[in-house]
Amino acid sequence: MNLSIALYNQEMVDDFLSALDLIDGPKEVIIGFKEISRFFSFTKEECLKECARLKEKNVLVYLQWDVLMTENIFQSVFHSLKSQGLLTNELFSGIRVQDPGALQSLKEINYEGDIHLLCEQGNHNLLGLKSWYNIWPEKIKRIILSPELPGTKVLEYAMALPCDCEILSWGPILLFYTPRALVSPLYGQDEDEIHVLGTSEESPHKGFPIRENVHGTFMLNTKDKFIFDELFLEPDLLKSSLLKQKNLFWRLDFIEGPGEVTFAQIFKGLKNPLESIEELKRQYVRSVTKGFFRVNKTDVLFKKLKNSRLQDRSGDYLGEIVDVKKKKHLGLLIKSPNNSLKLGDRLRLMSPEGNEKVLTVEYMQDALKNGITEATDGDIVFVSPVGGISIRSMVYLDNSLS
Amino acid sequence: MTHWVPELLAPAGSLEKLKVAVSYGADAVYLGGQKFGLRSAADNFTPSELREGVRFAHLHGSQVYVVLNSFLHDQDFEGLPEFLSLLEDCNVDAVIVSDRGVIEAIKEHSDLVIHLSTQASCLNAAAAKLWKDLGVSRIVLGREVSIDEAKRIKEKVDIELEMFVHGSMCMAYSGNCVISNYTQGRDSNRGGCAHSCRFEYSLTKNDEEKKYAHFMSSKDLQGIRQLDEFINAGIDSLKVEGRMKSHHYAGTISKVYSEALSFYKNSGSFMSDDLYRWEEELSKVSHRSYTSASLEHTAGFDSIFDERQHVSSEANMAAIILEAKEDQYILAEVRSPFHVGDTLEYLPFNGEAIISKVDSIIDASGESFEKSRPGMLLRLPAIKGARAYNIIRVYPGGQL
Structure with missing residues (x-):
């Protein structure tokens, strides 16, 4: 099983290194530092030191640059990364970026390391993912897929893309990212980092972890993603195929720390999943969810289409009823630039409720009750009333008899 | 001599709002079809409404851009090629897109001009260069980009830039918020945003200190005082948010900003007493407190709208004129x-408002009433210059 593991602080690096021999597949980690990474606690110097320790043990180390940056900061940071030699493949095996600007800039300097492209936001179609890959096929070695993808899509994309794919399999789900400092002003404190739990009466979910740091404010889901139970304990053809998919990496990403669980326990547990997965889940510090791994139906609740009876403005469409005065008149606004209304015309009226009526125009008046013989686009005319026809009814010229 | 000004791009949530926005001076409007956009709850346009909207806008010298800014799942592409054919057939001027896959589909199936949506969060020149190379001709920059930064981007990349000048704002980097997905089962990036950022939250720190705040809700953007900066930066288009908002909003905002830009076009400056009047007009539509957000400096805590309700507007929209017969009557x-x-205020497409006291309320059949009710068709006395789609405001109690 290919694992990719984010190490946010020195304690996690130490724990990881002590469990290294228990990893069967590639030994690969993600690391970052405060200036360019959202959640890593390392300074640049600390990051380089930990990188060297990891490389000594033949671990592949990938640098995470996932902070989004507007022009001025972006230029300054990119210049700094370049001038300090951080964008060569001597230090890191590769770099992980989300911002298309970062990808473009790396391309312009012909970056020599591997690029892992973070496509976790949006990116729910193969056409888009392939076209991201095709921007620089020689260097984009991995695409990090959206955590909202169901397992069927993860497999489909991993099979179709000519590079590695990666999916969050255990760890917090990021819901919201803003560069604005939203929390610290409420507490009047000047802290580098502030953590709170947010609960709204308007949401059924309680206790969203919210973190503010120098890069802005981040909200995490109340439950962390955990799909190993689904993968190992409820086997079927899909999961068996997913586990056999050679270019698929499963990310462990403990932004909030793994709690009491150690990497040794995790790696051992993944070797003997039937006995260990439930225990790992129980020991983990936070509640977990499969998220959308089984199915993603987030579009079913809000599909709203217009009343089909009010849609057809083609051909014989004439206008709309804008006034109904019982036993007195219907007010008709002519809206068609192509059709006009003349005395003697037959009209077909369709109400929003589905009532269809026919009316022959025997008289037409304006609002001062002056008789009219013809009305065109923009005119309002008053004709004889028809039962069952309400405001917003559509009006068509009825040529069925001609 | 006239001076260059950017395009004013207004929202059109429905065909009627399109006509209002165009009539009040919008140089361009953006709208959504029945699928592929991010505002599922807006009326949006049927094919025949789209055809009529484009015809009306082009007749008045305005452009029409259609939003295809959902982040599509594979199955959502069904019907897209046919919709693109319809857009080409209707002669829309551009489409606004967020998703990389949708851009590819558009390039494959049409010759439509592509604008990159703010949902793609394009924040810097390098990203702009990449999007340009991918076939995008205009970029709607992320709302986090300042005007000064936009100017630098423009200097580095030869591409049209569009920035938001007015309206509601996402607090998150656009396209980077999935709260609705996990809490409501609605995909915020496919039109299902539940506006969870507008909720009140109780915040707990260290298991004790509790605070209640709408801490994730942004004030509304207002950039009228930054118009000269937009112009100096060479920003090609100024966008007003709000396809879900009212006719009153579409008309008022279009009128104010188009008047301000016209003033600059003729005079080369915004040194006008009208600035105060424009700001007063902007306060007449329903809105949250205003902020310049990140237009000049990084948005701070003063850009947070820590309240539940919108600031109540001073005026309501009383009616919309459907027909105006010169020297005879108005039907509204x-x-x-x-x-x-009460006092009514007629808002003409050009020039100052006309004030009139309500002496009587008469419906289209000639019957008199003491009070009007929504949906009534009223016959009002003729007013010189009144036109269909003019907005009429009411000031309760006769106080203006």
Whole structure:
């Protein structure tokens, strides 16, 4: 099983290194530092030191640059990364970026390391993912897929893309990212980092972890993603195929720390999943969810289409009823630039409720009750009333008899 | 001599709002079809409404851009090629897109001009260069980009830039918020945003200190005082948010900003007493407190709208004119009730508002009432210069 593991602080690096021999597949980690990474606690110097320790043990180390940056900061940071030699493949095996600007800039300097492209936001179609890959096929070695993808899509994309794919399999789900400092002003404190739990009466979910740091404010889901139970304990053809998919990496990403669980326990547990997965889940510090791994139906609740009876403005469409005065008149606004209304015309009226009526125009008046013989686009005319026809009814010229 | 000004791009949530926005001076409008956009709850346009909208806009010298800014799942592409054919057939001027896959589909199936949506969060020149190379001709920059930064981007990349000048704002980097997905089962990036950022939250720190705040809700953007900076930066288009908002909003915002830009076009400056009047007009539509957000400096805590309700507007939209017969009468559809004795304010497409006291309320059949009700068709006295789609405001109690 290919694992990719984010190490946010020195304690996690130490724990990881002590469990290294228990990893069967590639030994690969993600690391970052405060200036360019959202959640890593390392300074640049600390990051380089930990990188060297990891490389000594033949671990592949990938640098995470996932902070989004507007022009001025972006230029300054990119210049700094370049001038300090951080964008060569001597230090890191590769770099992980989300911002298309970062990808473009790396391309312009012909970056020599591997690029892992973070496509976790949006990116729910193969056409888009392939076209991201095709921007620089020689260097984009991995695409990090959206955590909202169901397992069927993860497999489909991993099979179709000519590079590695990666999916969050255990760890917090990021819901919201803003560069604005939203929390610290409420507490009047000047802290580098502030953590709170947010609960709204308007949401059924309680206790969203919210973190503010120098890069802005981040909200995490109340439950962390955990799909190993689904993968190992409820086997079927899909999961068996997913586990056999050679270019698929499963990310462990403990932004909030793994709690009491150690990497040794995790790696051992993944070797003997039937006995260990439930225990790992129980020991983990936070509640977990499969998220959308089984199915993603987030579009079913809000599909709203217009009343089909009010849609057809083609051909014989004439206008709309804008006034109904019982036993007195219907007010008709002519809206068609192509059709006009003349005395003697037959009209077909369709109400929003589905009532269809026919009316022959025997008289037409304006609002001062002056008789009219013809009305065109923009005119309002008053004709004889028809039962069952309400405001917003559509009006068509009825040529069925001609 | 006239001076260059950017395009004013207004929202059109429906065909009627399109006509209002265009009539009040919008140089361009953006709208959504029945699928592929991010505002599922807006009326949006049927194919025949789209055809009529484009015809009306082009007749008045305005452009029409259609939003295809959902982040599509594979199955959502069904019907897209046919919709693109319809857009080409209707002669829309551009499409606004967020998703990389949708851009590819558009390039494959049409020759439509592509604008990159703010949902793609394009924040810097390097990203702009990449999007340009991918076939995008205009970029709607992320709302986090300042005007000064936009100017630098423009200097580095030869591409049209569009920035938001007015309206509601996402607090998150656009396209980077999935709260609705996990809490409501609605995909915020496919039109299902539940506006969870507008909720009140109780915040707990260290298991004790509790605070209640709408801490994730942004104030509304207002950039009228930054118009000269936009112009100096060479920003090609100024966008007003709000396809879900009212006719009153579409008309008022279009009128104010188009008047301001026209003033600059003729005079080369914004040194005008009208600035105060424009700001006063902007306060008449329903809105949250205003902020310049990140237009000049990084948005701070003063850009947070820590309240539940919108700031109540001073004026309601009383009615919209459907027909104006010169020297005879006006027929107007009532939107908010008003009484005999109230004051009405007619907002012409050009020039200053006309004030009139309500002496009587008479419907289209000639019957008199003391109070109007929404949906009524009223016959009002003729007013010189009144036109269909003019907005009429009401000031309750006769006080203006």
